Each structure stands twice: as structure tokens, then as C-alpha cells.
Amino acid sequence: MLKKKWLLREFDKTRVVEMSKKFQISPLTAIILYNRGIHDDDAIARFLSRDLGSTHDPYLLKDMEKAAERIRRARDNREKVTIYGDYDADGITSIAILYKHLTEMGIETSYYVPDRIQEGYGVNREALDKIRESGSTLIITVDTGITAVEESEYAKEIGLDVIVTDHHECKETIPNVYAAIDPKRKDCIYPFKSLAGVGVVFKLIQALDENNSLPALMDKYADLMCLGTVADISPLVDENRVIVTEGLKRFKNTKNVGLKALIDVSTNGKAITTSTIGYIIAPRINASGRLGCASRSVELFLTDDPEKAKSLAESLCEENTNRQHTEQKMFKEALEYLENHPEVKDDKVIVIPHNNWHHGIVGIVSSKITEKFYKPSILFAIDGDEAKGSGRSVNGFNLFGALESCSDLLEKFGGHELAAGLTIKADNIEAFRQKINDCTKDSFTEQMMTPTIMLDAAIKVPYISIETVHDINRLQPFGVDNPTPAFAIRNIKIHKISTMSEGKHLRMTLLKDGKYLDSVGFGMGEYYQHLEEGDFIDVAFALDINDYKGFQNVQLILKDIKKTEAEA
Numbered sequence: 001m002l003k004k005k006w007l008l009r010e011f012d013k014t015r016v017v018e019m020s021k022k023f024q025i026s027p028l029t030a031i032i033l034y035n036r037g038i039h040d041d042d043a044i045a046r047f048l049s050r051d052l053g054s055t056h057d058p059y060l061l062k063d064m065e066k067a068a069e070r071i072r073r074a075r076d077n078r079e080k081v082t083i084y085g086d087y088d089a090d091g092i093t094s095i096a097i098l099y100k101h102l103t104e105m106g107i108e109t110s111y112y113v114p115d116r117i118q119e120g121y122g123v124n125r126e127a128l129d130k131i132r133e134s135g136s137t138l139i140i141t142v143d144t145g146i147t148a149v150e151e152s153e154y155a156k157e158i159g160l161d162v163i164v165t166d167h168h169e170c171k172e173t174i175p176n177v178y179a180a181i182d183p184k185r186k187d188c189i190y191p192f193k194s195l196a197g198v199g200v201v202f203k204l205i206q207a208l209d210e211n212n213s214l215p216a217l218m219d220k221y222a223d224l225m226c227l228g229t230v231a232d233i234s235p236l237v238d239e240n241r242v243i244v245t246e247g248l249k250r251f252k253n254t255k256n257v258g259l260k261a262l263i264d265v266s267t268n269g270k271a272i273t274t275s276t277i278g279y280i281i282a283p284r285i286n287a288s289g290r291l292g293c294a295s296r297s298v299e300l301f302l303t304d305d306p307e308k309a310k311s312l313a314e315s316l317c318e319e320n321t322n323r324q325h326t327e328q329k330m331f332k333e334a335l336e337y338l339e340n341h342p343e344v345k346d347d348k349v350i351v352i353p354h355n356n357w358h359h360g361i362v363g364i365v366s367s368k369i370t371e372k373f374y375k376p377s378i379l380f381a382i383d384g385d386e387a388k389g390s391g392r393s394v395n396g397f398n399l400f401g402a403l404e405s406c407s408d409l410l411e412k413f414g415g416h417e418l419a420a421g422l423t424i425k426a427d428n429i430e431a432f433r434q435k436i437n438d439c440t441k442d443s444f445t446e447q448m449m450t451p452t453i454m455l456d457a458a459i460k461v462p463y464i465s466i467e468t469v470h471d472i473n474r475l476q477p478f479g480v481d482n483p484t485p486a487f488a489i490r491n492i493k494i495h496k497i498s499t500m501s502e503g504k505h506l507r508m509t510l511l512k513d514g515k516y517l518d519s520v521g522f523g524m525g526e527y528y529q530h531l532e533e534g535d536f537i538d539v540a541f542a543l544d545i546n547d548y549k550g551f552q553n554v555q556l557i558l559k560d561i562k563k564t565e566a567e568a
Contacts, residue, residue, distance in 0.1 A: 093228030143197025198228030231282035363390035521558035
């Protein structure tokens with residue numbers, strides 16, 4: 001078990017009381033808002049309303065006017081347009097909504113999703129040749145393209161105009177294309193920099209919409225935008241908060257035949273939340289890009305045939321099951337590698353190569369390694385003399401920046417601060433491991449290497465009620481930059497303790513001040529060996545409502561447990 005540090009946020013009690021009274025919210029909800037940096041009345045009102053009016057003008061994005069003009073010209077001149085998208089859920093949803101909109105505009109539209117295994121990430125020359133041969137004169141990239149400098153030059157040589165829409169980090173050189181839309185461009189004044197790829201595409205659709213009707217566009221596309229935004233682990237603040245809120249409203253009763261089929265075959269009637277999307281629905285979309293053909297997911301979201309949709313949805317579920325089995329095997333092999341190579345295990349940045357790994361899944365396994373050891377990790381799947389890798393990081397360590405410092409050893413790379421993909425010659429992997437650790441050794445702090453639980457408040461048992469949880473849920477959707485509120489209770493007694501799912505999960509009934517509280521710790525089964533009934537503990541947790549056969553009760557979703565130092 002990793003030892004975790006608990007940090008209790010500080011707040012202005014006087015201001016919290018004022019907020020609670022003025023906005024008729026519980027003191028706990030007011031504390032959470034304060035802890036998110038939402039102090040003044042206008043910000044509080046905007047956050048609570050999640051209003052469409054808080055979205056930004058799409059034309060504030062650099063090159064948006066040029067892009068819209070070029071697409072309208074393509075319509076007027078009856079040109080064929082190809083959408084070139086990434087193979088993850090963000091890219092797939094981006095392709096689907098843009099395809100629908102361009103088709104409605106009367107533009108002959110096709111799409112291209114590169115094969116992850118054969119072509120790898122991003123734009124490639126062979127794909128550009130195929131697209132040009134198909135008769136297209138304009139390519140619009142979605143969720144990719146902002147680092148495709150050489151490929152964009154080649155596109156121009158063969159007579160293709162390129163519009164890039166992306167949200168990834170930019171390198172020093174922006175592709176020389178007809179238009180390059182990315183809020184992370186240094187010369188872009190767009191006020192919100194954290195849109196998912198599908199969010200950037202929606203801003204393009206907004207600019208193209210001649211009816212200027214944001215509510216109507218949300219009705220058409222908010223469900224898929226919500227899926228792409230949540231799947232990409234984008235910060236759920238500002239415009240993303242609006243997008244996900246609007247999408248959740250429409251998700252359960254979606255008009256998208258394919259999405260409805262996927263919900264029906266995968267969720268077992270569970271309530272649709274950001275967790276349902278992130279942990280159940282999105283992995284099925286991603287599985288098609290990792291193991292099979294991502295185009296099936298695009299077909300799913302474009303079809304109006306319920307039978308075809310059901311068949312596609314079921315095939316994605318089957319693919320996801322295969323992905324899970326492969327992932328478990330690879331994770332076990334990664335742990336074995338670290339046991340046999342203690343010098344790698346001791347590195348600040350863990351680098352693991354393997355000859356027989358599926359490179360479509362190394363990113364998921366990298367996430368599990370980073371979670372287990374709380375260190376940045378990069379895993380490579382070696383194929384001949386080349387290796388494709390995927391990395392995940394910890395808060396405070398810029399993985400993309402670290403890769404830039406090793407770019408002389410890399411064939412290709414791209415991504416974010418917390419996640420990246422890369423290609424390298426197999427012979428360079430050991431040199432890369434040494435260089436990335438040498439270049440970044442001074443970047444690490446003790447705080448960066450210690451998992452931290454940020455607590456909104458230490459609370460008393462009487463505050464825990466269904467009414468309080470409902471009030472806190474006004475702050476949903478929770479996610480990156482608007483995390484699920486976390487609390488602590490000190491010195492509470494274990495009344496009952498057991499495990500679930502063959503020891504994977506922990507279940508406890510806790511007792512304090514005459515009140516019993518149900519709690520569950522997902523993935524925390526190992527704590528069972530260190531605890532017993534009658535122990536007094538401190539718990540860090542989130543609050544949830546458990547609805548079982550119509551009976552509701554508050555449930556603590558455990559994040560960490562510590563033995564109380566002085567029992568009472």
C-alpha cells in the first residue's frame with residue numbers, strides 16, 4: 001500500500017457562511033465551492049447555473065474564420081472533404097459529429113481513422129495518398145494534427161488543403177496549413193485552453209452554423225461531446241462543465257441510435273454519470289481502436305439502423321473483454337520485469353520495454369504502473385527494430401516536456417503533460433531511459449512523488465445525510481479540476497468489516513456518536529489484513545447515495561484509511 005498524504009484545505013469561515021445563506025446551499029457545499037476557488041458572487045452564480053451563456057465565441061479561436069470560409073467554399077464548389085481523426089473516444093466522437101454536420105451542409109464527406117497497429121498515431125503520408133486518390137481536396141483533422149509539420153507539407157505537395165483541429169500541446173513550429181485551430185497555440189486568445197478534441201470540433205460546427213442556434217446544436221451533439229470530453233479526462237470546468245452537463249441531460253434518452261444501443265448492452269440500467277461514461281462506456285469505444293478497427297465505433301454513431309447498432313455495440317463489448325484479458329497479462333509481465341530489473345524500479349521515471357506486447361494497450365498498463373508506484377512510466381511494445389510507447393505521469397511532472405528534452409532519441413512523439421505517445425528505435429530504448437532520468441532528476445520533489453488526498457473538510461457524523469449529498473451534487477459533474485469532494489472523519493470505530501469480489505474490495509460498517517455508516521473501498525481489499533472489528537480509524541472518503549431496491553442510504557466511498565493514533 002502506498003502511504004498517502006492528507007491535506008486539509010483552508011477556507012474563510014465567515015465567507016462560507018455568507019455564501020451558504022445567499023445561495024441557499026449547505027455550509028458543506030459552500031466550503032467545496034470556496035475550495036475550488038469560486039468565491040465571488042458572479043462566479044458562484046455561473047458555476048451553479050452551468051448556463052449556455054457562459055460558452056465562448058468560436059471566432060476567438062485562431063484561424064477559425066479561415067477554416068469556416070474554406071469549408072463553405074468546399075460546399076459551394078462541390079469538393080469532397082475527408083475527416084482525419086484519432087482512434088480514441090475523443091477522436092471517434094469528433095469524427096461523428098463533424099461528419100453529421102458537414103453532411104447536413106450538403107458536403108460530400110468521408111472519414112479516415114488510421115490503423116493503430118499498422119499506421120500508429122497521427123497523420124501519415126500513405127494515408128494522405130489514399131485520401132487524395134479518393135478525390136478529396138480538403139482534409140480536416142480532428143483530435144490530431146497539430147504536430148504534423150512534415151506531413152502537412154506533403155499534403156500541400158499532392159494538392160490537399162488541410163484544416164487542423166486539435167487540442168494537444170503544440171511544438172515550437174505550427175504546421176503550415178490552411179488553418180490550424182488549437183486553443184493551446186501561443187498566439188491564440190481563446191479564453192479556455194482545456195477543450196477536448198470534440199470540444200474544438202464543436203466550436204468549428206458552431207462557427208459553421210448559419211442558424212446561430214446553440215441550443216439546437218446541443219440537442220444534436222451534446223451527448224457525443226459529453227462522451228468524448230469525459231473519455232479524454234478533460235478538466236470539467238468552464239465550457240467543458242457546460243458541455244458535460246448538457247450531455248448528461250440527453251444521454252439516457254439519446255436520439256443517437258448507436259449510442260443508445262451501446263448504453264443498453266453495457267450499463268445494465270445503471271444511472272448515467274461521468275463515472276459510468278468513463279469506466280463503462282468509453283473503454284468500449286477505445287477498445288476498438290486498441291485491438292481492432294476504430295471505424296466500427298464511427299459506424300456505430302452514424303448508423304440509424306437499430307439492428308446494425310446492436311450488433312456493433314455487442315462487438316465492441318466483446319472487444320473490450322479481450323482488451324481486459326490482454327491488459328491483465330501485460331500488467332503482470334510489467335511487474336515481473338520490475339522485479340527482475342530493480343534498477344528500473346528505482347528510477348524516478350519507469351521505462352519498461354517488451355517484445356510481445358500489444359502497443360494498443362501499453363497506455364492502459366502504463367496508467368496502472370504509475371498508479372501503483374506513483375511515478376511517471378513509459379512502456380514500449382517492441383516490433384522488430386522499432387518500438388511504440390505510451391506514457392503516463394503524476395501531477396506536477398510534465399511528461400511532454402520531458403520527451404522534448406529527449407527528442408534526439410525519438411522518431412516521433414506527442415501528447416499532454418500527463419499522457420504521451422512516442423516512437424523510438426528499439427536500440428535507443430536504454431539510452432532514452434538513462435537520458436530521461438538524467439534530464440529530469442532535478443524536477444522531482446518529495447511532494448510530487450507522494451500521492452496526496454486533498455480534503456475539503458473534516459466533518460462530524462451528523463452532517464452526513466441524504467439531503468447534504470443531494471445538495472453537494474448540485475456541483476456535478478465531477479472530474480478533473482472539479483474533483484469529487486473528499487472529506488475526513490477522525491476516530492471512528494469499525495463495527496463490521498469484510499471483503500467483496502474475491503478480496504478485491506473492502507466493505508465496512510462504521511460507528512460513531514450512535515450512528516452507523518456504510519462504507520466501501522473499491523480496490524482496497526488489501527486493507528483487510530491490517531484492520532479488525534473494534535479498531536478506531538481515520539477515514540478519507542467521498543459521499544454517495546446507495547439505491548438498493550428503492551431503499552436509499554448514504555454510503556462512504558473510501559479513499560484512504562489510517563489507524564487513529566490515540567483511541568478514544
